[in-house]
Amino acid sequence: MQSDIKRLSLILLFAPFALWIVLLIILPHLGMVVLSLREKVAPRVYEFGFGNYIDFINEPIYWNTLLRTGSMSILVTILALLIGFPIAYYIAKIAGRRSRGALFLLCLIPLWVSDLIRAFGWILLLRETGVFSSFLQWSGMVSEPIEFLYNDITVVMGLVYTVILFMIVPLVSTLDGMDDAMVEAGYNLGGNGFTVLRRIIVPYAMPGIVSGCIVVFMMTAGSYLTPILLGGKNSSWFTEQIYDQFITRFNWESGAAFGFLLLAFTSLVVWLGLKLSGQTLANTVAKS
Amino acid sequence: MTNAQDYDLECTNLMKHFGAVRAVDDVSFNIPKGSFFSILGPSGCGKTTLMRMIAGFENPTAGDIHIKGNSVLNTPPNKRNVKMVFQHLALFPMMNVYDNIAYGLKCNGASASEIKTKVRDVLERIALPDVAKREIHQLSGGQKQRIAIARCMVLDPDVLLLDEPLGALDLKLREAMKIELKLLQHQFNTTFIYITHDQSEALVMSDHVAIMNNGKFEQIGRPEDLYHKPDTAFVAGFVGDSNRWNGNVIAMDDKQIKVETDTGLAMVCKRNPNDGLSDGDAVNIFVRPEFIAAKKTRTKSSKDTKNTMDGTVDSILFNGANSRVLVRSDNGQLIEADIVVTGGASDLRSGDAVNMSWAHAQTMCFADKGEFDAK
Numbered sequence: 001m002q003s004d005i006k007r008l009s010l011i012l013l014f015a016p017f018a019l020w021i022v023l024l025i026i027l028p029h030l031g032m033v034v035l036s037l038r039e040k041v042a043p044r045v046y047e048f049g050f051g052n053y054i055d056f057i058n059e060p061i062y063w064n065t066l067l068r069t070g071s072m073s074i075l076v077t078i079l080a081l082l083i084g085f086p087i088a089y090y091i092a093k094i095a096g097r098r099s100r101g102a103l104f105l106l107c108l109i110p111l112w113v114s115d116l117i118r119a120f121g122w123i124l125l126l127r128e129t130g131v132f133s134s135f136l137q138w139s140g141m142v143s144e145p146i147e148f149l150y151n152d153i154t155v156v157m158g159l160v161y162t163v164i165l166f167m168i169v170p171l172v173s174t175l176d177g178m179d180d181a182m183v184e185a186g187y188n189l190g191g192n193g194f195t196v197l198r199r200i201i202v203p204y205a206m207p208g209i210v211s212g213c214i215v216v217f218m219m220t221a222g223s224y225l226t227p228i229l230l231g232g233k234n235s236s237w238f239t240e241q242i243y244d245q246f247i248t249r250f251n252w253e254s255g256a257a258f259g260f261l262l263l264a265f266t267s268l269v270v271w272l273g274l275k276l277s278g279q280t281l282a283n284t285v286a287k288s
Numbered sequence: 289m290t291n292a293q294d295y296d297l298e299c300t301n302l303m304k305h306f307g308a309v310r311a312v313d314d315v316s317f318n319i320p321k322g323s324f325f326s327i328l329g330p331s332g333c334g335k336t337t338l339m340r341m342i343a344g345f346e347n348p349t350a351g352d353i354h355i356k357g358n359s360v361l362n363t364p365p366n367k368r369n370v371k372m373v374f375q376h377l378a379l380f381p382m383m384n385v386y387d388n389i390a391y392g393l394k395c396n397g398a399s400a401s402e403i404k405t406k407v408r409d410v411l412e413r414i415a416l417p418d419v420a421k422r423e424i425h426q427l428s429g430g431q432k433q434r435i436a437i438a439r440c441m442v443l444d445p446d447v448l449l450l451d452e453p454l455g456a457l458d459l460k461l462r463e464a465m466k467i468e469l470k471l472l473q474h475q476f477n478t479t480f481i482y483i484t485h486d487q488s489e490a491l492v493m494s495d496h497v498a499i500m501n502n503g504k505f506e507q508i509g510r511p512e513d514l515y516h517k518p519d520t521a522f523v524a525g526f527v528g529d530s531n532r533w534n535g536n537v538i539a540m541d542d543k544q545i546k547v548e549t550d551t552g553l554a555m556v557c558k559r560n561p562n563d564g565l566s567d568g569d570a571v572n573i574f575v576r577p578e579f580i581a582a583k584k585t586r587t588k589s590s591k592d593t594k595n596t597m598d599g600t601v602d603s604i605l606f607n608g609a610n611s612r613v614l615v616r617s618d619n620g621q622l623i624e625a626d627i628v629v630t631g632g633a634s635d636l637r638s639g640d641a642v643n644m645s646w647a648h649a650q651t652m653c654f655a656d657k658g659e660f661d662a663k
Contacts, residue, residue: 156597189392203382
């Protein structure tokens with residue numbers, strides 16, 4: 001009797017989660033797998049086959065776009081880590097108890113505005129008739145308007161700005177758990193600032209670094225709004241290819257295949273990153 | 289400074305102010321080579337600040353610190369040959385035991401083979417030769433303690449600072465580690481400076497103890513001197529247990545002081561030379577429980593070398609050889625005295641009328657500086 005009640009409550013508690021996972025994640029993905037493995041042989045006639053994947057391999061522009069998206073995402077991840085680490089260290093270790101909450105809130109506030117609005121904010125600043133260009137003309141530093149939008153640097157900067165919070169949060173939570181005495185012990189035993197950073201702080205923060213990097217990399221590689229709005233047609237982001245296949249060319253089979261290729265590629269990069277840093281998912285993402 | 293080489297550490301007129309707070313206030317002391325020196329004081333007395341200044345994590349407001357005769361004020365913490373065992377040990381959890389001990393040697397640029405020999409040697413000296421490959425979380429509390437000491441000792445420091453390292457251990461282990469620390473100190477023959485608020489740790493292990501209160505040293509001395517010949521009321525009250533009365537001086541000569549307590553009791557106290565007392569001064573009077581003899585018989589002691597008091601047994605605090613009796617004196621005050629509980633018929637029972645007596649020489653008397661008013 002007692003165990004029946006326990007089991008029932010477990011099932012009830014577990015049900016929403018299971019429904020969410022099965023109906024919204026697993027089933028659509030299975031549908032996409034099936035879709036991606038259909039080849040169009042004639043109007044409304046399909047055959048099972050790997051044709052969509054073979055098309056991807058045979059067309060350099062497709063896999064070049066994927067590689068470009070991957071390498072730029074890695075660049076964004078590295079930049080977010082380099083910029084986010086000192087900020088996280090300051091919030092967790094140097095800032096006083098009271099200012100810590102305020103600083104953390106300052107990092108969170110931009111999240112209250114949607115990605116779209118923030119991207120348009122950048123556009124207002126950076127376009128040919130935007131704030132920066134007008135200011136430079138007004139101050140006489142340049143004679144004609146400059147277009148800051150639609151180049152890779154702007155895309156990378158916009159992406160770093162969008163995702164850096166997801167780097168800072170796990171870093172702050174790991175660094176917060178580090179005893180100050182550990183850093184002092186590092187100095188006391190003869191280490192200089194660089195040794196302490198390299199041998200004590202970074203290894204200690206490794207779970208946070210890895211989980212931040214995974215989240216940021218996945219978000220960047222899968223982002224659509226920022227590269228399109230700030231990079232325009234030149235951005236050649238892989239998500240744009242997927243969108244094109246689905247919406248513009250109405251080729252769902254090919255779009256589904258591309259979607260899976262993106263998933264496989266990012267998973268591969270994350271797996272490589274975990275192998276190289278000697279971490280596991282269990283002690284990084286699952287922890288923070 | 290003369291004989292500078294005889295001292296591992298000298299602090300002169302050391303001060304540290306945080307705003308208006310004087311955390312360390314004009315402290316001077318010398319620590320001879322190879323001795324075990326403890327700084328004992330209540331929480332917040334400034335002992336941790338003092339130690340952090342020696343380690344280099346805080347800069348003194350004024351004063352100087354000499355290690356082996358050289359001033360280290362302008363030496364950053366990582367260049368001082370003073371190593372520290374932290375309160376929670378601060379072992380590096382992401383490294384194994386070997387790497388923890390090797391860390392300092394690597395920072396000093398030692399060669400791989402040298403590191404290997406030194407780590408093996410130090411692990412043997414702390415009697416843990418087989419733990420090199422273990423992770424920190426696999427060690428027991430006592431083992432972690434010894435690894436933390438080994439991590440410092442492998443660098444052959446001039447002075448080893450220990451910041452209440454036994455605080456996190458359970459009672460049994462703490463007792464065992466006290467003896468072990470003392471043995472390790474003998475074995476390494478390095479100067480240990482041990483910071484604690486636990487007087488039994490300080491008294492058991494140290495060659496010399498400094499009692500610190502409100503940023504100042506009240507007294508520096510051997511443990512038995514602090515216990516039997518305290519200089520100030522604070523030391524008498526802080527070190528060991530004691531019964532305390534407040535009173536006033538009514539008469540005095542070179543050797544003895546006659547006082548009357550606030551409750552109207554007359555007592556004769558041993559006189560401390562240079563105590564600066566005069567007739568009518570407010571004083572604190574201390575008597576240790578082990579010097580009070582509590583007897584059932586209500587016969588007045590005839591000897592005039594003793595103070596006496598009558599009372600009723602309130603309760604017996606049985607604790608084996610350290611048993612105590614709480615006696616309520618006739619004017620209502622509770623007094624503690626050591627007794628022997630044999631389990632026989634002659635033992636004191638709650639409600640018994642008793643007579644207490646103690647020698648004049650064991651009655652200590654100090655000028656009242658108001659330290660005990662709040663209690």
